[in-house]
Structures are given as structure tokens and as C-alpha cells.
Amino acid sequence: MDAHFEYVLRLADDQLVLGHRISEWCGHAPMLEEDLALPNIALDLIGQARMLYTHAGEIEGNGRNEDQLAYLRPEQEYRNLLIVERENGDFAHTMLRLFFYASFMELFWEKMLTSSDEVLAGIAAKAIKEVRYHVRHSAEWVIRMGDGTDESARRLEDAYDDLEAYCTEMFEMDDVARDMVAAGIGPDTQALVESWKAKVEAIFREAMLNRFAPVEGHRSGGRKGQHGEEMGFLLADLQYMQRTYPGLNW
Amino acid sequence: MSETVKNEVPLWEVFIRPRNGLSHKHCGSVHAADEVMALQAARDVYTRRGEGQSIWVVRSKDIVASDPQDKEELFEPTADKIYRHPTFYEIPDEVGHM
């Protein structure tokens, strides 16, 4: 597979899958205000995914549109990070995951502003504004939960323990990513680790959460299509219509 | 008002400036535990269609309102002071717009 195509597809899958997860909260949030906040975030991510899929389809040049890419691949051709496909869990798990991921993406999109791929640079310019709000919103909740009640602090710690294995994958470099660095298209994500750590730990301090930024996780494989058991169920929902009624317009 | 329910998340009034040059206008309320949360909730609830350039939030309980019962003494005394209005004065048409 062409590295450029693969690279954009990975990014698209990340945003779609996390947007999909967050959209599951709509109608079930802890308070009505959050029933509005979470869909705003999901809509941002789905919007980013749409632009990225369209761009990936153009790079590929086989006439595949956003929906064909988003809906019609077998599980192992989805290349998203494992952290975004994890089930939502409770509100602490959802918010801490978003905080980890959005804090990474804020750094990532900043670098992407100067990508030699002008379409990606354009998407970055839009996405950076959105993701800054995601960081702000999730960080505030991390602080509130960490420095709230005993129960909320315990739940935040549980969420940390569940998620810590998955953060390292965000920074991993492989041949595709290295090709993109060489072509001036994408950043060296290893170089983002320190800034990410600093941001995460600053918020942890405010949240009175006695933990370090998790940078030694052992779970990875999403970029190669090796997903967790939950991914199949996510795709069963996502692809249900397209698989049951192939080839129709909706 | 509602002592029966414990731990209510407080109510805030939301004011939005649609664009620079206009004043902030009351547009509704949100529930939030603190001012940071209130601002974010106001943004997420009341500016989903690009309605705002600036947001104010204020605790509903901090608003001091006049009593509608006092309406007569507060507002009616101005009704007969018609000399405050330009149409009270007669200026011939020949003078032109003034």
C-alpha cells in the first residue's frame, strides 16, 4: 500500500473511531449540558474523518469515496490506534482517554500545519482549533474528577490503570511514519513525547492525581490492523447498513 | 425553591454577543458547578450555529431584579414627561431635518 495513502487513512480511522465512541454518549450523559458537549466533540472528529477519508481516496486514485473507505473494509484494514477503539467505560474513562488523545493530537496538528501535503495542512488548520477545545474540556473534567470526591478520584485512577498501556502507541514510528517525515508530510511523533508528558502531568498535578504520564505502555498493533476484541462489535454497528444492503444510496 | 432535592447543580444565566459592535444579550441558562464549566456549557449549548463571539455567564442567584409589583412607581412616572421626546417640539418643515 502507498505510504501516503496509508498514513492519511490511519489518521481518518483514528478520528472516526473515537468520534463513533463519543457519539455513543448522546442521550446518556451525566447531565444535560454534557449531552450537548460530547456530541459537539464527536461531530468535530467525524467532520475531520470525512475530510481525511476524502483526501485518502484522492491519493489512492481508485475512486473510493469517504463512505467506501469508512464503511467497507474488513476489520484488519482499519488502522486506528487501539486507544480510540476501547469501550467508553464510565465518564472518567471516556474523559481521560479523550484528554490523553486530544493532548497528543493538539501537538500533532500543530506540526501538521507546515506539512508539505497542503490538504493535510489545511485540515490541520481547522482541526487544531477543534482539538484545543477538546483538550480544554477534557482536562477540566480530569481536574474536577481527580480533585472532586473520593469516588471520582478512585474512578479516575481506575481509568488511568485501564488506559496507561495504550498511550505509547500514539508516539510509535514505523516505516510509513518515517517515510512521511522524510517527505515533509508528517512529524516525528517521538519528538512530541516530552511536551505531551509535560501537559499531562501539569493537569494531573491540578487534579491531585498521583500518577506520571504513561509513556511505557505495552499495547500496540492498531497500525497493523491488529485490534482488540471490542473492534469487531464497533464495526458490526458501524457497517450494519452497508453490509446488510450492499451498494445502495442512503 | 427546591429544598427537597439535594445537591442541585447551580443555575447560571447566559449572555451572548452575536458579533462585535452589538451588546451581550440574554439567551437562556445552563446548569454548572463552577464558572469554568458554566462558560463551556454555554458555548456548547448556545453557540452551536455560530451565534456568538463572546459569552458572559452569571449565577442566577446573583441577579438582582426589580419587583413587578413596583412597576407603577418605578416606570409610570416617566410616561407624562413627553418633553423628553423630539416629537414634542414643533419645528416648521422649511427648517429641514433636525
Place this chain on the structure above:
Amino acid sequence: MYSQGLIGADTSTEESEEFLRAFQERIDAEQKIEPNDVMPAGYRKTLIRQIGQHAHSEIVGMLPEGNWITRAPTLKRKAALLAKVQDEGGHGLYLYSAAETLGVSREQMTEELHAGKAKYSSIFNYPTLTWADIGTIGWLVDGAAIMNQIPLCRCSFGPYARAMIRVCKEESFHQRQGYEIVMTLAKGSPEQKAMAQESLDRWWWPVLMMFGPHDSDSQHGDQSMRWKIKRFSNDELRQKFVDATIPQAEYLGLTVPDPDLKWNPEKNDGRGGYDFGAIDWDEFWRVVKGKGIMNRERIRDRRKAWDDGEWVREAALAHAQKRAERMAAEQQAAE
């Protein structure tokens, strides 16, 4: 979306005739009533009940459509549906806020809903079984709601009227997105067209019930009309809805499941309108009283969201208090 004819309001009021007459004069003069104004207890009660039911309908209404967010067939449809369901949450929020100006809290209203004491639109006790239902709900359920809600923009109670203006403005896309979904199906494969027709068959009668009982059976309609909380009767609105909707169905090549449906040129003062068959009011009351297909699940889901969220709300309050105390201490130290 989704106001329904008010169910079971108590409009009784005990003020002096002189007071009620003065109030009625204000209403007749089209003066808006604002929250701190004096008002008859019956007016306040009716509004709390009606706005509360309306708000609950929006919130419960998020569930049947939300059921399809993760299964929407394209990214465009997914984004539109998510935005629409989110809007409904927003509308619930505006309406709770309007009710709160009358001295009842959102928490109180929520607890009444969860205890089964407050009503919401019976339409949401029907399940969404196919993707076509998402189209049908937008087209018909939102369409019916718009019929109800546009006159509410002129309701005599200021906060309710203002909330409705906002709701109607935002909602203009809801019915169109629904109709577009159904249109895509109706013009699609035979399978898709059958899906659209089957959906219309299931939803048509429950949608007509959304306008509430016939005027002759509606106990509190008259007082609500006098107080200008309501501007049109249930039957008037239902007729307007049928007259507006039948041509839309014909355009799609879909058939409304009513053998008695017939154009009547005499109707609507000679402008013509549709006669339609008898509504099964037994079904309506069964659903209102809790025996609909989804009543239990809807309340169970709402209660679960609320109960699961309790620790989150408590954390937010606890943190707000700590932060306030810290700020106060810092200020003291500085002085």
C-alpha cells in the same frame, strides 16, 4: 420538537374573580406574562406541567433516534443525525430553563419523570426498528411537532414563547433531513422503498395521536386557549397536519395506511381538506398509561443515565466548593 396535547393538566385556580379578570385582560391585550409577574396558581401549574412534559419529550425523544447514531449508513447521515439528536437535548434544556423560571427545578422535574409521575409524548414509546424510521420520525414526528410549536412561539408566557422561537429556528432542518432520508429510500431500490412504506405504516397513526385527544374529550383545552398558552385546538392542528402531509406522501409515492382517507372539498370553510379514519384512542391511552412497547425501556434508560451520572455531578460540585474555598483563602492571605 415534540410537544403533544397536554395530558392531565389541572387548571383549577382559586383567586378572586377581580384578580382573574384583570389577568385575563392582560392576556387579551396580548401582553406577555413574565416569571415574576403575579399570575393565577392554575396558570402557573398548567405551564409547569406543560413545559415540563414538553421538556421531557425532548429528552426521552433522544433515545429512539439515538438508537441509530452508531448504525447510520453514511458519514453524512451520521453527522446529521447526531446533530439532530443533540439539538433535541438542547431543546429539552431550553424548556427546562423556561420551567425553572416558575420556581421548579430541573432536578425536581427529572425526578418526577423517573418516578413515572410526569408524562412525555407517547410517540417515543414506539421503537425505531429500521433506518427508515429515522427518516419517518424527522418527516412526520418533527412535522407534527412543528405544527404544535409554531403557535407556541406566541404563547402568553414569555420564557416559554422565547424558548419556542429558538427551538423552531433550530428545528427547521430536522423535518427536511427526515424527508430527504425517506425520499432517498422511496427513490431507491424496491427493498428501500418497501422499508420506507413499512415505516410509514407503523408511524402514521401514532403520529396523529401526538396532537392529543379530540377537542370534545380534552378537558382543559378551553382554559389553556383562554390563557393563550395554546392557540389552536388539538383537532385543528391535527387537520392542518394531515392536509400538509398527504401531498408530501403522494410526492414520494408512499401510501398512508388509512382506507378512509378522502379529499373533502367542503372542509376548512370550503378550501378543502382531508377526511381521515378513526384514531384508536384505546391504544393512545394504553401507551400514555405505561403499556406502550417501549415505556419501561425509555424510563429505565433515562434513570440509568441519571443514576450513573450522580457521582460525576457530585464530583463537579465538590470540586467547585474546594476551588471556591481555596480562592477565598488566597484572597484572605493577600489582604
